Amino acid sequence: MRLFEPNTAALQALKGSNINITLDIRNQDLADLAASQDAVNSWFNTNVEPYLNDINFNFIAVGNEVIPGSLGGYVLPVMNYLQKILDDKNLHGIKVTTVLPGNALQSSYPPSSGAFTSEASSVMSGILSFLSAKGSPLMINVYPYFAYASDPKDVRLDYAQFTAKGAVVRDGSLSYYNLFDAMVDAFFAAMEKAGRGDVGVVVSESGWPSDGNGNFTTPKLAGTYNRNFVKHITSKVGTPKKPGAYIEGYIFAMFNENQKPSGVEQHWGLFYPNKQPVYPVF
Structure with a gap:
């Protein structure tokens, strides 16, 4: 199941369910979270930490369909801050990623012509390096x-x-x-x-x-x-x-x-x- 934002009632209901969860970080929170490690620590401590023993988190998605767009530059810093938390806590089962829409591609037909738009490319190179490394x-x-x-x-x-x-x-x-x-x-x-x-x-x-x-x-x-x-x-x-x-x-x-x-x-x-x-x- 994918939750588009942390929702206390939903997370409480999912405790002990054995359902694998993808949890999104809201687009409107990206700028504030990208500002510091402390901001991301606080987000994690509120929305993930209390549920770690009772919920299977598969993925944390940093933003939904913000690339290409004005928020795209915030994604990689937040991913790095999140990854530091996961590494420090040895939570290797949780993967950090982001969500792209179809219009992140400049071309998609035929499939072999698939290529990112120039705006998406400017942030995707760093994000793809992160995903590949992890x-x-x-x-x-x-x-x-x-x-x-x-x-x-x-x-x-x-x-x-x-x-x-x-x-x-x-x-x-x-x-x-x-x-x-x-x-x-x-x-x-x-x-x-x-x-x-x-x-x-x-x-x-x-x-x-x-x-x-x-x-x-x-x-x-x-x-x-x-x-x-x-x-x-x-x-x-x-x-x-x-x-x-x-x-x-x-x-x-x-x-x-x-x-x-x-x-x-x-x-x-x-x-x-x-x-x-x-x-x-x-």
Whole structure:
């Protein structure tokens, strides 16, 4: 499970659950935390330390989708401060990372052309060196839905939903049957070009909304995508560029909002607020 910010009630509820947790540092806290080791020590002592005996923390994600952007420069200093705490406490099971959006890439088609934007590159070189040295993966948010919904004429639905029967895109010797793999491999290509082809990835968000955008967002389409996403991730097949690579994946999100979606707000949840499933997944 991924928590987008430290939430005392959620953390208390997760104690003893044996659920592996990714805990995010809020974007709005990055500037203050980057100012000093003491600031990060205080954050850790409040939000992680009290739960170490009862919760399995897999990752601490320093910011969500702040690269490229004005907050990107704060990420690496906070990562270094956090890592010092983990090293001092011998907490080697917790990995420090950050979360990138698709627009961190200047190019993603074909996948082998994947490259970071110039703005992202300016901070990613240091971050990728950190991840490589610590054996930590980069977290990426991967949404075939947005590509399909923005260009349904050129992006096939079966390609976006893992249901294509044959290869849809060929990139050199590699064949792509689904858009998800193509998007992940574009990130692998970008990291290779940045000199860090050894860094793995975790898909920190993927999903498909069930409402809010007409025929693009139905429970049937959302259910199909998320079931196939789970199947693809748990099969551990990797991607065409990285066959057999271990890639974790997170479905966004657990719950729908409590109101009817409007405009950009859409229902991404697997469950209604009353805890009933929107559609079957597992």
